[in-house]
Amino acid sequence: MTRPRIVIIGAGFGGLAAAKALKDAPVDVTVLDRTNHHLFQPLLYQVATAGLAAPSIAAPIRHVLRRQANTTVLLAEVVGIDVPAREVLIDGEGETGRERIPYDHLIVAAGATHSYFGRDDWAEHAPGLKTLDDAYAIRNRILATFEQAERLTDPSARAACLRFVVIGGGPTGVEMAGTLAEIARHTLPGEFRRFDARSTEVLLLEGGPRVLAAYPEDLSDSARRQLESLGVQVRLNARVTAIDARGVDVSTPAGSERIGTGNVIWGAGVKASPLGQLLAQSTGATLDRAGRVQVLPDLSLPLHPEISVIGDLAVIESGGKSVPGIAPAAKQMGWCAAANVQARIAGQPVRPFVYKDYGSMATIGRHRAIAQMGRFKFGGIFAWWLWLFAHVFFLIGFRNRIAVMIDWAAQYWTMQRHARIFLAGDRKRQ
Amino acid sequence: MTRPRIVIIGAGFGGLAAAKALKDAPVDVTVLDRTNHHLFQPLLYQVATAGLAAPSIAAPIRHVLRRQANTTVLLAEVVGIDVPAREVLIDGEGETGRERIPYDHLIVAAGATHSYFGRDDWAEHAPGLKTLDDAYAIRNRILATFEQAERLTDPSARAACLRFVVIGGGPTGVEMAGTLAEIARHTLPGEFRRFDARSTEVLLLEGGPRVLAAYPEDLSDSARRQLESLGVQVRLNARVTAIDARGVDVSTPAGSERIGTGNVIWGAGVKASPLGQLLAQSTGATLDRAGRVQVLPDLSLPLHPEISVIGDLAVIESGGKSVPGIAPAAKQMGWCAAANVQARIAGQPVRPFVYKDYGSMATIGRHRAIAQMGRFKFGGIFAWWLWLFAHVFFLIGFRNRIAVMIDWAAQYWTMQRHARIFLAGDRKRQ
Numbered sequence: 001m002t003r004p005r006i007v008i009i010g011a012g013f014g015g016l017a018a019a020k021a022l023k024d025a026p027v028d029v030t031v032l033d034r035t036n037h038h039l040f041q042p043l044l045y046q047v048a049t050a051g052l053a054a055p056s057i058a059a060p061i062r063h064v065l066r067r068q069a070n071t072t073v074l075l076a077e078v079v080g081i082d083v084p085a086r087e088v089l090i091d092g093e094g095e096t097g098r099e100r101i102p103y104d105h106l107i108v109a110a111g112a113t114h115s116y117f118g119r120d121d122w123a124e125h126a127p128g129l130k131t132l133d134d135a136y137a138i139r140n141r142i143l144a145t146f147e148q149a150e151r152l153t154d155p156s157a158r159a160a161c162l163r164f165v166v167i168g169g170g171p172t173g174v175e176m177a178g179t180l181a182e183i184a185r186h187t188l189p190g191e192f193r194r195f196d197a198r199s200t201e202v203l204l205l206e207g208g209p210r211v212l213a214a215y216p217e218d219l220s221d222s223a224r225r226q227l228e229s230l231g232v233q234v235r236l237n238a239r240v241t242a243i244d245a246r247g248v249d250v251s252t253p254a255g256s257e258r259i260g261t262g263n264v265i266w267g268a269g270v271k272a273s274p275l276g277q278l279l280a281q282s283t284g285a286t287l288d289r290a291g292r293v294q295v296l297p298d299l300s301l302p303l304h305p306e307i308s309v310i311g312d313l314a315v316i317e318s319g320g321k322s323v324p325g326i327a328p329a330a331k332q333m334g335w336c337a338a339a340n341v342q343a344r345i346a347g348q349p350v351r352p353f354v355y356k357d358y359g360s361m362a363t364i365g366r367h368r369a370i371a372q373m374g375r376f377k378f379g380g381i382f383a384w385w386l387w388l389f390a391h392v393f394f395l396i397g398f399r400n401r402i403a404v405m406i407d408w409a410a411q412y413w414t415m416q417r418h419a420r421i422f423l424a425g426d427r428k429r430q
Numbered sequence: 431m432t433r434p435r436i437v438i439i440g441a442g443f444g445g446l447a448a449a450k451a452l453k454d455a456p457v458d459v460t461v462l463d464r465t466n467h468h469l470f471q472p473l474l475y476q477v478a479t480a481g482l483a484a485p486s487i488a489a490p491i492r493h494v495l496r497r498q499a500n501t502t503v504l505l506a507e508v509v510g511i512d513v514p515a516r517e518v519l520i521d522g523e524g525e526t527g528r529e530r531i532p533y534d535h536l537i538v539a540a541g542a543t544h545s546y547f548g549r550d551d552w553a554e555h556a557p558g559l560k561t562l563d564d565a566y567a568i569r570n571r572i573l574a575t576f577e578q579a580e581r582l583t584d585p586s587a588r589a590a591c592l593r594f595v596v597i598g599g600g601p602t603g604v605e606m607a608g609t610l611a612e613i614a615r616h617t618l619p620g621e622f623r624r625f626d627a628r629s630t631e632v633l634l635l636e637g638g639p640r641v642l643a644a645y646p647e648d649l650s651d652s653a654r655r656q657l658e659s660l661g662v663q664v665r666l667n668a669r670v671t672a673i674d675a676r677g678v679d680v681s682t683p684a685g686s687e688r689i690g691t692g693n694v695i696w697g698a699g700v701k702a703s704p705l706g707q708l709l710a711q712s713t714g715a716t717l718d719r720a721g722r723v724q725v726l727p728d729l730s731l732p733l734h735p736e737i738s739v740i741g742d743l744a745v746i747e748s749g750g751k752s753v754p755g756i757a758p759a760a761k762q763m764g765w766c767a768a769a770n771v772q773a774r775i776a777g778q779p780v781r782p783f784v785y786k787d788y789g790s791m792a793t794i795g796r797h798r799a800i801a802q803m804g805r806f807k808f809g810g811i812f813a814w815w816l817w818l819f820a821h822v823f824f825l826i827g828f829r830n831r832i833a834v835m836i837d838w839a840a841q842y843w844t845m846q847r848h849a850r851i852f853l854a855g856d857r858k859r860q
Binding site: 035036037053054055056058060062063066067071072073074075076092099131132133136143144147150151190191192193194400402403406407416418419420421422423 | 465466467483484485486488490492493496497501502503504505506522529561562563566573574577580581620621622623624830832833836837846848849850851852853
């Protein structure tokens with residue numbers, strides 16, 4: 001008797017949790033991902049801002065799953081899903097032809113990417129932050145900017161060069177703006193001879209009335225004040241209407257404005273993986289505005305109990321509230337989907353997904369953060385220490401935890417950032 | 431009175447040593463480099479083989495020199511040297527125009543790059559290892575190869591895929607071949623489901639009669655035996671006559687052979703920076719066959735006492751022997767050139783460069799190395815521990831030393847390599 005074949009698309013928090021939960025099950029698991037690594041995305045902004053080296057927050061997927069004899073990991077881009085035939089189509093390169101991976105159960109955990117709200121021409125000038133490629137691109141741009149400023153002689157050209165505009169007051173935008181301000185104020189002063197790094201301007205543009213809008217209003221206010229104490233200029237109700245190589249056009253209730261800058265970072269929009277669209281076409285599943293797939297309470301698709309969708313690609317309610325697109329939710333969905341697949345194989349009833357909210361936090365800078373855990377809300381130094389330990393604790397792999405702790409301890413004492421390296425080739429590509 | 435202006439081209443071991451030696455001198459120093467980092471090149475092969483993260487062996491030049499108030503660091507590519515006007519021309523990008531940097535004294539420490547002996551078309555198929563860009567390119571290729579092998583179904587295609595050919599039995603070739611064999615035997619087994627990583631073949635091709643030819647013959651023999659004990663196939667007197675995307679043509683005393691492989695690493699030839707050519711044209715200096723500049727005993731150029739050439743770009747004898755192109759020699763030249771520049775400014779006599787040989791070592795793999803110190807020669811585990819401590823000791827920056835020690839301790843116990851990450855974008859670019 002052949003064992004049930006389970007294919008998991010994506011090895012982010014959701015997909016990896018599902019794969020691990022199937023460790024001892026009498027099934028054959030295939031994990032497909034288009035990168036070779038699981039990424040600890042909550043710390044990606046640290047790679048982008050030269051605080052951590054990439055290997056500290058990324059682990060090879062096949063290494064994480066090496067002791068699961070029932071699991072095969074393939075580096076592959078999914079190019080199609082043949083729902084009637086129950087096969088996933090993966091790309092081929094060179095001697096590797098396109099391949100069809102048959103499944104009895106499919107778990108789709110393909111995540112999300114950033115969205116420019118239909119203005120994809122902005123991408124070139126305002127890189128977003130979702131992958132390690134993105135993080136390196138942003139790091140190179142930030143480091144090259146300061147190097148460029150040391151070469152410039154015209155003060156007004158230098159001022160525009162040293163103006164960073166971060167678009168979007170969500171967690172990524174807040175982390176990036178706070179960290180950039182810290183770098184300008186604490187890391188770089190003393191290293192340049194032709195300008196003062198403290199003259200760097202960091203602007204955070206948020207289209208709505210407050211930053212970190214997913215949090216209660218008083219925490220949003222606290223976050224804004226903490227950002228401003230770092231020197232970040234926070235502009236609320238500021239909608240971006242154009243981005244080009246030389247600046248950003250902003251519309252506010254007070255009127256329109258042009259902000260000259262060559263350094264824009266995009267933290268505004270998120271949209272689901274295009275696999276959502278593909279599933280909608282082939283199964284009739286419903287998508288929300290961000291392209292996420294509406295799933296049944298057990299995380300499967302209507303009429304297709306053999307397909308589950310989890311993580312940032314899924315839209316579902318739990319306890320009357322919509323489940324947030326954060327790592328703990330994705331993990332919990334992974335466990336639930338794996339359990340339901342096993343229940344179906346065993347002919348047992350499936351269980352609905354129930355999201356357990358352990359709270360959430362956002363970091364702003366050294367000694368600055370906000371946190372919410374049930375009824376408890378707090379901001380500042382205690383939230384920051386909590387954030388720090390939680391993030392180190394959940395990092396994959398013992399070595400990575402130690403490496404990150406050492407890096408952070410060194411950063412804490414010296415205000416330095418050790419990953420301030422960019423490649424000659426990347427400089428040329430800019 | 432304006433202070434004498436000293437320009438240093440290149441912040442490798444030689445240029446950085448010269449800059450540091452001028453810390454307290456009443457001069458204005460400008461350091462030009464085309465990357466933002468000083469690279470600890472002896473450990474570059476560890477980045478290429480996923481053992482270390484790039485920031486562990488690279489430090490921002492301006493950070494290293496931040497406390498030297500008399501020193502300006504510029505990220506710039508040197509495009510010309512106007513010897514009569516005493517100015518260095520650097521490139522411009524965007525709003526930064528081309529700039530002329532005037533000097534009273536010039537120290538050229540532009541180093542070397544790899545050479546394909548006039549066959550630059552081989553570069554595409556056989557990447558060399560001189561920069562961080564190179565190291566990432568090789569790392570991506572190695573990791574992608576094993577991922578590719580897990581996708582292949584045809585056994586003969588997989589065998590060619592899993593054959594690595596390293597060309598050149600010098601230190602780089604020996605380190606790369608030894609490490610690749612270790613990865614195949616100790617790091618990866620157990621992580622793949624469709625093949626056994628131990629079936630990986632590693633061939634080291636050397637055109638001459640022995641590996642590490644700069645060492646005494648018995649140490650060369652020891653190195654070859656240590657390589658073979660790791661599973662490397664060492665082929666001596668094997669001259670490469672062609673390289674293409676599918677393999678390598680080799681000519682040996684026994685006849686010609688075609689070796690099928692898609693993985694070739696180049697460790698064979700080195701040639702001096704093109705700045706050597708430029709200096710020869712404008713000063714009449716003599717070049718050797720590798721393009722290195724013949725310098726006077728005090729490291730300056732004939733008829734041009736205001737220009738010194740040091741490091742891998744210089745050719746000079748000391749004690750009747752030619753000074754080797756290794757880090758300690760470059761550092762010593764940097765100190766000597768800085769002292770001579772100061773002597774000239776003070777109107778004092780310059781001193782000739784004397785190379786102090788502290789010995790040399792080459793590593794092959796875990797517990798495997800050779801070392802020579804004066805009359806003492808040894809190979810094996812003791813040489814390896816010595817190599818390890820010497821390299822950690824000389825690494826720039828306290829943090830890097832700790833990070834490298836932790837990585838190596840983790841590698842030592844677990845046989846794992848933590849930097850096994852490659853980017854989705856790099857995969858596409860291949």
